Amino acid sequence: MSLLDIDERILQVVELVDLRATPITDLKEPDEDGVTVGILEGGINNTYNEEIAKKMRERCKILVALGDCAVFGGVPAMRNFVGADAALQRAYVEAESNDSEGKIPSSPELAQMTRVRAVSEVVPVDLFIPGCPPDADVIFYALVELAQGRIPEIKNKNLHWH
Amino acid sequence: MIKLTIDGKEIEAQEGTTVLEAAEAAGVFVPTLCHHPQLTPYGGCRLCMVEVEGAGTLQPSCTLPATNGMAVKTNTQKVLDARKFVLTLIFSERNHFCMYCQVSGGDCELQNRAYDEGMTHWDLQPNWQPFEVDASHPFMVLDNNRCILCRRCVRACGELVGNYTLGFEERGADSLLVADYNVPFGESSCISCGTCVQICPTGAIIDRQSAYQGKETEVDHHIGVCVECSVGCQRDVLTRDNRLIRIEGEWDAVLNHGLLCDKGRFLPLEDDRARLLTPLVRKDGSLKAATWDDAMKAIAEGLGKGKGLAAIASTRLPIEDLALFKSVFADALQAGLVTTLEEGKATASLAKMAEKLGKPFESNLDVLKDTDAVLSLELDLVDEHQVAGFFVKRQIADGTKLVVADGKGNKLAENASFKLDLKAGDENAFLAKLYEATQNETGDEDFDKAAKLLKNAKKPVIVYGEGFAAHADEKALETLLEISESLGAELVGVKGNANSMAASQLGLEAPIKVNGHKSAFVMLGDEEPSQKLVKQLEEVPFVVALSAYGSQLTGNADVVLPVTMWAEQSGTYMNMDGRMQKAVQALEIPEGVLTSRETLLKISESLSIETDADWKTKVTSRTPTVEIKEV
Ligand code: SF4
Ligand code: SF4
Ligand code: SF4
Ligand code: SF4
Ligand code: FES
Numbered sequence: 001m002s003l004l005d006i007d008e009r010i011l012q013v014v015e016l017v018d019l020r021a022t023p024i025t026d027l028k029e030p031d032e033d034g035v036t037v038g039i040l041e042g043g044i045n046n047t048y049n050e051e052i053a054k055k056m057r058e059r060c061k062i063l064v065a066l067g068d069c070a071v072f073g074g075v076p077a078m079r080n081f082v083g084a085d086a087a088l089q090r091a092y093v094e095a096e097s098n099d100s101e102g103k104i105p106s107s108p109e110l111a112q113m114t115r116v117r118a119v120s121e122v123v124p125v126d127l128f129i130p131g132c133p134p135d136a137d138v139i140f141y142a143l144v145e146l147a148q149g150r151i152p153e154i155k156n157k158n159l160h161w162h
Numbered sequence: 163m164i165k166l167t168i169d170g171k172e173i174e175a176q177e178g179t180t181v182l183e184a185a186e187a188a189g190v191f192v193p194t195l196c197h198h199p200q201l202t203p204y205g206g207c208r209l210c211m212v213e214v215e216g217a218g219t220l221q222p223s224c225t226l227p228a229t230n231g232m233a234v235k236t237n238t239q240k241v242l243d244a245r246k247f248v249l250t251l252i253f254s255e256r257n258h259f260c261m262y263c264q265v266s267g268g269d270c271e272l273q274n275r276a277y278d279e280g281m282t283h284w285d286l287q288p289n290w291q292p293f294e295v296d297a298s299h300p301f302m303v304l305d306n307n308r309c310i311l312c313r314r315c316v317r318a319c320g321e322l323v324g325n326y327t328l329g330f331e332e333r334g335a336d337s338l339l340v341a342d343y344n345v346p347f348g349e350s351s352c353i354s355c356g357t358c359v360q361i362c363p364t365g366a367i368i369d370r371q372s373a374y375q376g377k378e379t380e381v382d383h384h385i386g387v388c389v390e391c392s393v394g395c396q397r398d399v400l401t402r403d404n405r406l407i408r409i410e411g412e413w414d415a416v417l418n419h420g421l422l423c424d425k426g427r428f429l430p431l432e433d434d435r436a437r438l439l440t441p442l443v444r445k446d447g448s449l450k451a452a453t454w455d456d457a458m459k460a461i462a463e464g465l466g467k468g469k470g471l472a473a474i475a476s477t478r479l480p481i482e483d484l485a486l487f488k489s490v491f492a493d494a495l496q497a498g499l500v501t502t503l504e505e506g507k508a509t510a511s512l513a514k515m516a517e518k519l520g521k522p523f524e525s526n527l528d529v530l531k532d533t534d535a536v537l538s539l540e541l542d543l544v545d546e547h548q549v550a551g552f553f554v555k556r557q558i559a560d561g562t563k564l565v566v567a568d569g570k571g572n573k574l575a576e577n578a579s580f581k582l583d584l585k586a587g588d589e590n591a592f593l594a595k596l597y598e599a600t601q602n603e604t605g606d607e608d609f610d611k612a613a614k615l616l617k618n619a620k621k622p623v624i625v626y627g628e629g630f631a632a633h634a635d636e637k638a639l640e641t642l643l644e645i646s647e648s649l650g651a652e653l654v655g656v657k658g659n660a661n662s663m664a665a666s667q668l669g670l671e672a673p674i675k676v677n678g679h680k681s682a683f684v685m686l687g688d689e690e691p692s693q694k695l696v697k698q699l700e701e702v703p704f705v706v707a708l709s710a711y712g713s714q715l716t717g718n719a720d721v722v723l724p725v726t727m728w729a730e731q732s733g734t735y736m737n738m739d740g741r742m743q744k745a746v747q748a749l750e751i752p753e754g755v756l757t758s759r760e761t762l763l764k765i766s767e768s769l770s771i772e773t774d775a776d777w778k779t780k781v782t783s784r785t786p787t788v789e790i791k792e793v
Contacts (some may be wrong), residue, residue, distance in 0.1 A: 065283075068259075068260075068261050071282065071283045072259060072283065073259070073287070074259065074261060075259070075261060075262065077259060078259070078262070080290045081257070081290055081292040082292075115290075117287065118283070118287065120283065120285070121287060128282035128283040129282070130282055130283060132260070132261035154280075154282045155280040155282075156277075156280075159277050159280065159281075159282060160267070160277065161260045161261070161266070161273070162260040162261040162263075162266045162267055
């Protein structure tokens with residue numbers, strides 16, 4: 001979502017690229033015959049995230065991890081300190097906002113929770129753009145560079161995790 | 163001098179310097195983490211590695227002595243790779259998810275060093291071992307999850323403060339920073355000097371008062387002298403949007419080299435006394451808000467002059483204010499009593515001795531930093547003038563011996579080789595006996611042993627405070643001088659408040675005796691008046707109080723003028739050393755409030771008094787107990 005922080009500059013980016021798939025367009029997944037750049041936000045928290053990451057890796061020449069969650073695991077990774085079960089128990093049963101009926105959802109259709117991982121723990125990543133949230137100017141700079149076939153340099157004033 | 167090359171640059175260095183120091187002197191930046199200029203090199207983190215020609219492996223520059231002909235490289239690929247590797251290991255050892263860390267975004271040395279190396283990420287995940295957070299201390303939070311095991315805090319608490327509160331339990335990845343034998347930090351032997359929180363490079367020790375209040379990039383700095391006691395430590399007052407954020411010790415200060423005590427660091431931010439923001443004038447029996455003009459009129463009518471007037475000032479105020487105060491009340495109004503709240507207790511007898519000798523007889527505070535035997539007379543450096551106490555305490559592990567002479571509970575005595583009984587009022591007999599013990603044996607075993615210890619010392623120091631100075635008469639001081647001469651001991655008088663010595667130099671040190679005074683002028687500044695003074699002033703028909711805060715004294719006064727507190731004023735202070743240092747204004751002055759100096763000028767104007775602004779000559783003309791230095 002930080003992508004939208006670049007505001008109207010997103011129009012300049014769209015002009016430079018052929019936008020294939022995003023979670024909010026009709027096409028949710030990159031074309032099977034591959035795209036140049038793929039950007040992943042968020043850490044790898046469950047089996048579904050794993051699948052996506054692998055698919056993205058297969059189909060994108062350059063895979064970008066955007067934001068601290070994708071780069072390091074981020075805030076959701078806090079649950080690794082207590083384990084997935086304890087985190088679910090706390091969220092669905094014990095939390096003050098739950099009523100006495102609170103229970104952990106257990107549909108077979110739901111993805112399996114895993115340890116929260118950085119994207120790079122699951123698939124190789126080509127470019128890391130950390131930040132919590134990543135800075136709009138840095139995102140814009142990186143996208144424009146990528147769109148013009150260059151690998152952006154994330155350093156000095158463009159480098160901060162938080 | 164030795165010669166070596168660093169990154170191809172030929173440089174000269176003193177023998178005994180480390181490669182890191184040589185590199186720094188040559189303007190070459192080598193990243194460090196466990197190293198701190200005020201601590202003995204430790205060589206724990208390995209971030210400072212450099213390539214040395216002829217050496218098989220990379221060497222930690224912070225512990226490596228520079229030698230003649232050495233060729234050092236600080237920026238080869240091998241070095242850069244090693245740095246990233248070292249940082250990766252440190253990051254993956256504990257929880258370094260910066261997005262929920264207090265120091266992230268400029269105040270963390272670990273993060274800053276990683277940014278310097280252009281690390282967008284690291285390749286090892288942490289081992290997800292949580293450690294308990296200890297928030298039991300009133301001023302600091304200890305969070306082992308962010309600790310990088312650099313031991314800077316442990317070393318600082320021991321090497322610099324001499325308190326040895328912090329230490330590590332367990333080993334390797336399980337290493338746990340603990341207070342004492344793993345008791346809650348807030349219940350430990352910690353004396354809240356805050357050196358550990360200031361020296362910690364990460365978010366493992368957090369300052370509660372300033373947490374989330376502003377980062378280095380958002381604060382303003384105001385470097386000046388601490389006004390909480392006569393040690394005169396240099397400190398940095400951090401503010402943001404006209405709010406006090408935090409106080410830090412100045413690492414570069416020759417006197418305190420970064421150290422502060424709780425009084426200088428934490429307590430000023432805890433002050434919650436009710437602030438006075440408007441003049442008050444007593445009308446029909448009760449104090450009512452008034453304009454400055456009304457207040458001036460009331461003063462002109464009631465203050466009077468001559469014998470019936472008593473004037474008392476706080477020694478927390480700048481010299482400029484005290485000198486002006488003297489010029490108004492002693493010179494112009496010829497008041498019967500012109501003195502300070504301190505009443506010269508910590509200085510008067512000593513100042514008289516200096517006048518009699520015609521020269522200073524005390525030494526600089528620095529002698530306490532390098533001594534092998536200290537005799538402390540009626541002074542507890544654990545309770546007061548604490549940073550001077552740190553200088554002594556931290557040498558005890560290296561063999562410095564301590565003799566504590568006091569008649570009451572004294573925490574410094576816990577470290578003493580000998581504790582001698584010295585009751586207030588017995589100074590003459592005590593010193594005579596001690597002198598005897600330095601010449602012959604007295605038969606009193608403790609005295610004889612203590613005297614022998616001091617006699618055998620190479621650099622003995624005798625240090626005394628208000629308790630001693632207030633009771634010692636001329637004879638006692640003469641004996642003290644004889645003892646110091648026969649032992650070759652330096653004398654250090656710690657004085658009292660921040661401008662105790664300056665007040666003495668101005669001759670403002672008479673005891674407060676209220677007998678038949680018709681009016682009193684009390685210039686409190688931000689000092690809390692004693693119960694004794696409140697009582698004494700109850701007898702005085704007309705009292706004017708200058709004060710930043712409301713108190714029983716201001717409640718009883720007839721005219722109250724709201725003045726600035728320490729952070730809102732600037733001025734000069736003379737510490738126990740005779741060192742003149744500046745205090746600097748850190749906060750804006752609230753509307754309707756004046757500095758004590760401005761208030762004095764306003765009063766002088768309304769009374770048509772000529773004042774004299776030259777304070778320097780006045781404060782230096784009397785023979786001082788210790789040489790006066792302008793810094
Ligand atoms: S201590 Fe430094 S590196 Fe660790 S989480 Fe805090 S800001 Fe990040
Ligand atoms: S505050 Fe001072 S005494 Fe307390 S642990 Fe830290 S360094 Fe030691
Ligand atoms: S608490 Fe801070 S200073 Fe102490 S060892 Fe840990 S990181 Fe170093
Ligand atoms: S020793 Fe005195 S001058 Fe130093 S920090 Fe403490 S109160 Fe301030
Ligand atoms: S700075 Fe040299 S080893 Fe840590």
